[in-house]
Amino acid sequence: MARTDAIVLGAGIVGTSIALHLTKRGMSIALIDRAGVGEQTSYGNAGIIEGNTVFPPAFPVELAALLRIAIKRAGEANYHLSFLPQVLPWLMAFRAASSPERLLETARLIRPLYARAVAEHEALMMESGAAHYLRKTGWLKIYRSNRSFKALQSEFDLAVQFGLPLQTLDTAGALALEPALHPVFGHAVFWPQAASVSNPLAVTRAYAARFAALGGVTLAGDARSLHRAGNGWRVETNEGGIDAPEVVVALGPWAGDLLEPLGVKLPLMVKRGYHRHFHAQSDKSDGNAGLSRPVLDAGVGYVITPMEQGIRMTTGVEFAARDAPPTPVQFDRLMPKVRELFPLGVQVEEKTWIGARPCFPDSRPVIGRAPGLGGLWLAIGHAHWGLTLGPATGRLIAEMMTDATPYCDPAPYRAERFDG
Numbered sequence: 001m002a003r004t005d006a007i008v009l010g011a012g013i014v015g016t017s018i019a020l021h022l023t024k025r026g027m028s029i030a031l032i033d034r035a036g037v038g039e040q041t042s043y044g045n046a047g048i049i050e051g052n053t054v055f056p057p058a059f060p061v062e063l064a065a066l067l068r069i070a071i072k073r074a075g076e077a078n079y080h081l082s083f084l085p086q087v088l089p090w091l092m093a094f095r096a097a098s099s100p101e102r103l104l105e106t107a108r109l110i111r112p113l114y115a116r117a118v119a120e121h122e123a124l125m126m127e128s129g130a131a132h133y134l135r136k137t138g139w140l141k142i143y144r145s146n147r148s149f150k151a152l153q154s155e156f157d158l159a160v161q162f163g164l165p166l167q168t169l170d171t172a173g174a175l176a177l178e179p180a181l182h183p184v185f186g187h188a189v190f191w192p193q194a195a196s197v198s199n200p201l202a203v204t205r206a207y208a209a210r211f212a213a214l215g216g217v218t219l220a221g222d223a224r225s226l227h228r229a230g231n232g233w234r235v236e237t238n239e240g241g242i243d244a245p246e247v248v249v250a251l252g253p254w255a256g257d258l259l260e261p262l263g264v265k266l267p268l269m270v271k272r273g274y275h276r277h278f279h280a281q282s283d284k285s286d287g288n289a290g291l292s293r294p295v296l297d298a299g300v301g302y303v304i305t306p307m308e309q310g311i312r313m314t315t316g317v318e319f320a321a322r323d324a325p326p327t328p329v330q331f332d333r334l335m336p337k338v339r340e341l342f343p344l345g346v347q348v349e350e351k352t353w354i355g356a357r358p359c360f361p362d363s364r365p366v367i368g369r370a371p372g373l374g375g376l377w378l379a380i381g382h383a384h385w386g387l388t389l390g391p392a393t394g395r396l397i398a399e400m401m402t403d404a405t406p407y408c409d410p411a412p413y414r415a416e417r418f419d420g
């Protein structure tokens with residue numbers, strides 16, 4: 001029976017960053033996944049490292065938006081009717097957390113994590129030889145309606161309070177940044193301090209390679225085999241059982257599969273999302289169209305972002321059972337709008353990727369001890385921004401587990417906030 005100081009379950013961006021941070025602090029770590037490193041949710045995202053996040057995505061307030069979603073015309077959201085009874089309590093909690101007061105509270109509580117996001121990635125990228133994937137070219141959000149743009153004033157005010165630079169642009173200003181866009185919008189906001197990566201899978205793999213170079217071990221195994229063994233825990237892997245006094249659960253949208261049988265009940269839901277890769281085509285005389293940064297078509301509900309594989313288009317959310325068959329209907333609703341904005345060519349490959357954002361209703365992750373289970377730690381529920389927060393989470397939980405002074409107060413991320 002092999003022994004390590006700690007086991008990390010789940011080798012997405014969150015688990016891999018944790019494993020690397022713990023190894024850097026001198027602990028022997030086994031990182032366990034049933035699939036390849038970084039191949040699940042952490043593969044297919046839009047690649048944005050969004051340290052500027054002020055308000056998290058909220059429940060829609062406008063009746064028109066709700067109606068559009070209800071009649072399945074919305075680009076930004078889809079749902080499976082059969083899933084509604086199951087998701088309703090979560091949606092009600094999400095709606096309650098979307099009041100202006102609660103959003104303001106959330107913005108303040110999550111700020112310390114997001115404030116470290118880009119710097120923590122950059123530090124890991126430097127030591128992992130992955131800096132060439134990083135683009136510090138910001139994030140551009142375009143707004144087709146005056147109303148949706150004007151509604152952003154409170155976000156801008158808070159961004160200023162937080163010291164986050166932003167530039168409001170007219171059409172010409174945005175086209176100066178991204179000349180391939182078509183002028184179908186009147187307003188844009190440029191967030192210069194956001195960063196992005198050209199290959200999220202390669203970044204997670206680079207962190208895993210660095211972890212291995214420092215002596216960490218990655219093994220194939222099923223996290224659901226976790227059980228008590230003496231004073232600690234044991235997990236079965238393809239190489240045999242591994243024992244450790246401490247275990248970190250970083251299973252993203254699958255965390256409940258392990259935690260519920262152990263008696264830990266948390267309101268973790270998934271917001272599914274899809275991507276497809278496209279070639280860019282030229283519709284201007286000066287060469288092929290391209291993008292230098294991710295672009296959000298706000299109000300319509302998708303992101304287009306340059307990746308090594310082509311232009312990746314990611315959809316908004318879908319409320320459906322995590323393992324239900326994919327229903328990528330949002331592409332049909334969105335494609336005409338995307339092609340209005342940017343000259344997308346043919347799809348690079350036939351495939352449509354599906355992933356599931358692991359979400360708590362208050363849009364905060366859980367980072368800390370599992371209630372009532374000594375030696376078990378949780379790092380789950382990073383929702384829309386798990387790529388962003390992976391390394392910042394890794395550092396925070398590693399500091400907590402090694403009794404170092406954490407770089408921020410971890411109290412807002414405790415699982416106990418859902419008690420009662």
Ligand SMILES: Cc1cc2nc3c(=O)[nH]c(=O)nc-3n(C[C@H](O)[C@H](O)[C@H](O)COP(=O)(O)OP(=O)(O)OC[C@H]3O[C@@H](n4cnc5c(N)ncnc54)[C@H](O)[C@@H]3O)c2cc1C
Nearest residue numbers: 010012014034041042045046048223252273385386387388
């Ligand atoms: C369409 C879309 C766009 C997104 N865009 C962005 C973005 O631009 N920026 C951003 O910051 N975030 C984005 N996100 C969110 C981000 O991708 C996720 O929050 C993040 O990847 C979650 O990482 P994770 O490590 O928690 O989960 P995962 O990457 O899913 O890792 C969990 C791991 O656990 C493993 N696992 C599960 N069950 C078991 C088991 N029983 N035994 C062993 N292993 C198991 C899985 O194989 C997996 O490797 C996006 C998400 C989607 C869907």
